[in-house]
Amino acid sequence: MRALTLLAALSAAGASVTASPLGSPKPPKPAGSDINPFVGKKLFANPKWATKLEDTYRSFTQKGDRANAAVVRKVQKTGSFVWVTSRSGLSEIDDAIRSARNEQRRTGQKQVVGLVLYNLPDRDCSAGESAGELSSKNDGLRIYKEQFIKPYAAKLAAARDLQFAVVLEPDSLGNAVTNMGVEFCKEAVPTYREGIAFAIKSLQLDNVALYIDAAHGGWLGWADNLPLAAKEFATVVSLANANNAPGSKNATIRGFSTNVSNYNPYLTSNTTRPRDPYTEWSPSYDESHYASSLSPYLSELGLPAHFIIDQGRVALPGAREEWGEWCNVEPAxxxxxxxxxxxxxxxxxxxxxxWVKPGGESDGECGLAGAPKAGAWFGGYVEMLVKNADASVKNRRV
Structure with a gap:
């Protein structure tokens, strides 16, 4: 995952800093709900992830580092998304629903359960570190629809007492925008579009907010890529409604997710965190500015300009020499x-x-020496994340 391509780099070299479509007509009112699903709710804290962090807690206590051990306890109670990445992994939804209901009853606090839907055929076509279980050459699209999306939707429909926020297929449409020069991606993109459109159509539930993944500012945030990205997203949403009966209600999304499993800061400034040098020519030099840069292009096409931004891990200033460094970045x-x-x-x-990416799960056998395969636990890495945690985490009252 998280590959930055030659095309994105070329876009950077010739990018203008103009981030909005000048002289465009007033856009139509975006489709979708105007209700922010996170307001007044708590992002569900996954107890399965918290259990994995027990080893991290013990490691700090054995070293006599009570300060960082206390940070681990706060991290364990911090909400994060649950990844559902295979047909066998659909049981993760059941576990999350059961735990979220218990927490909702125990605390009286309405929960919003974050889920990642990530199992397209030919997944991760440009990087390959997170290749999935399905292939378009082996009936993968039909299997994806029938054996993954339909039961996924049924489980959420049966849990109307909970609110869900679902991130749809990280990286896939980013590859459609910039990686058509990669033969595997070129062949996979029609499957990506049809699969995501089917997921959108299937998940039209009152208790579900859908966020199409929009990669990140270092990938699609260059001035040349912004209109191309918006057009790609509009294509998929239109495809979700291609066979609607006359007068039927259109399928909609809430918005877009950015920086999933990446390391970009939310907001940079001269007084807090400075911009990294490689962001110099981009209007999307942090993720908040990426949202602002992409929004007018989305609105022009009638898409909702709402975003959730992953800050599960953030690279420290100077950790990367270029945006294309995405795997087990250090320090973070x-x-x-x-x-x-x-x-x-x-x-x-x-x-x-x-927090979409649960910190501690490896990005793949890349980046740091000795890194395990994608998704495997990387104990030394999560200790670093704790030590370098943002003040808002260290100072939380839980």
Whole structure:
């Protein structure tokens, strides 16, 4: 996952800093709900992830590091998304529903359960570190629809007492925008489009907010890529409604997710965190600015300009020499704690800062020497994330 391509780099070299479509007509009102699903709710804290962090807690206590051990306890109670990445993994939804219901009853606090839907045929066509179980050459699209999307939707439909926020297929449409020069991606993109459109259509539930993954500012945020990205997203949403009966209700999404499993900061400034040098020519030099840069192009096409932004891990200043470094980046830390508070967000297009990527799960056998395969636990890495955690995490009251 998280591959940055030659085309994106070429776009960077010739990018203009103009980020909005000048002289465009007033856009139609975006489709979709106007209700931010995160306001007044708590992002569900996955107890399965918390259990994995027990080894991290013990490691710090054995070293006599009580300060960082205390941070681990706060991280364990921080909301994060549950990844559902295979047909056998659909049981993760059942476990999350059961735990979220228990927490909702115990605390009286309405939960929003974050889920990642990630199992397209020919998944991760440009990087290959997170290749999935399905192939388009082996009836993968039919299997995806019948054996993955339909039961996924049925489980959420049966849990109307919970709110869900679902991230749809990280990286897939980013590859459709910039990686058509990669033969495997070129062949996979029609499957990506049809599969995501089917997922959108299938998940039209009152208790589900859908966020199409929009990669990140370093990938699609260049001035040349912004209109191409919006057009690709509009193509998929239109495909979800291609066979509607006359007068039927259109399938809609809530918005878009960015920075999933990546390391970009939410907001940079001269007084807090400075911009990294490689962002110099981009209008999307942090993820908040990416949301602002992409929003007018989305609105022009009638798409909702709402975003959730992953800050599960953030690279420290100077950790990367280029945006294309995406695998087990060092040094990094847990980013800003999840929030929908506009005093923090300072961007009305952003619904919430969230933790989509559960810190501690490896990006793949890349980046740091000795890194395990994608999704495997990387104990030394999560200790680093704790030590470098954002102040909003360290100072939380839990």
């Amino acid at each position: 830390g847990f980013g800003h704690a999840p929030t929908a508070d506009q005093k923090v967000l300072q961007n009305e297009n952003v619904d919430a800062i969230v």
